[in-house]
């Protein structure tokens with residue numbers, strides 16, 4: 001099974017995502033038609049990278065989770081759920097194709113899906129997060145994406161589990177910290193250099209303690225945004241196994257023995273969901289959504 005090509009491309013200078021909810025009276029056949037035409041129109045466009053994700057329960061072969069991933073809570077922070085049915089992530093090096101893709105997403109889904117959330121931003125590799133820190137330092141190779149982000153066998157082979165979390169970052173509060181204290185929260189210098197003698201709660205150490213460092217278990221594909229005075233990170237990740245998300249989120253929350261991630265004092269998750277990005281051929285196949293119809 002061929003994975004969606006967009007999974008191999010980290011977000012570009014212009015990035016966006018849309019979350020869409022099924023209309024109350026929508027039939028599964030209408031949804032299937034919309035998804036197929038979205039995929040057929042957006043994915044072949046040169047210079048545009050698209051990933052389409054669906055609520056896992058909509059896909060016939062997706063295993064039902066023992067417990068929902070979101071919402072998730074720790075002693076000091078919470079990751080809420082704003083789970084919906086369709087997630088579209090698009091990115092490009094130019095603004096025009098990105099806007100075109102978002103316009104087409106709305107036009108093609110009209111009457112079937114309702115836009116619930118839209119976030120526009122861009123550039124993380126060689127760019128900075130909203131706190132001014134270098135981010136996207138470890139650019140994943142195709143092989144790393146294949147290993148960490150793609151289901152390798154079974155009926156879901158070629159699919160990828162997507163985690164979306166929208167974080168608001170409190171620039172004022174973070175800005176009141178001295179520069180060194182800021183770096184000890186993140187666990188790297190502003191320029192992305194490694195640091196020594198970090199507190200256990202530093203973001204990098206928490207992320208690594210979960211086993212997710214070095215593109216090992218999850219591939220990060222989020223991007224920073226600014227909207228109506230709010231700045232933050234549209235955290236999107238791709239993984240072969242949703243269990244890794246549970247482990248990473250619990251480590252950040254402080255549910256795995258270590259302290260909660262210091263970054264969560266300055267960044268609040270305000271929404272999120274788990275989606276499954278099916279392989280390419282699913283969009284042409286009539287079995288997409290079939291068993292749940």
Ligand code: HEM
Nearest residue numbers: 129133134135136137138167207212213214215233248267
């Ligand atoms: C607002 C929220 C967040 C911000 C501002 C943020 C920021 C950063 C920064 C600046 C870095 C260092 C640069 C880099 O390695 O590319 C980093 C690394 C990382 N973050 Fe986050 N992050 C956030 C949320 C998360 C979440 C929710 C997860 C996991 C579920 C996560 C997992 C990681 C991992 C795995 C690394 C790489 C660690 C390594 O390999 O050294 N981050 N993050």
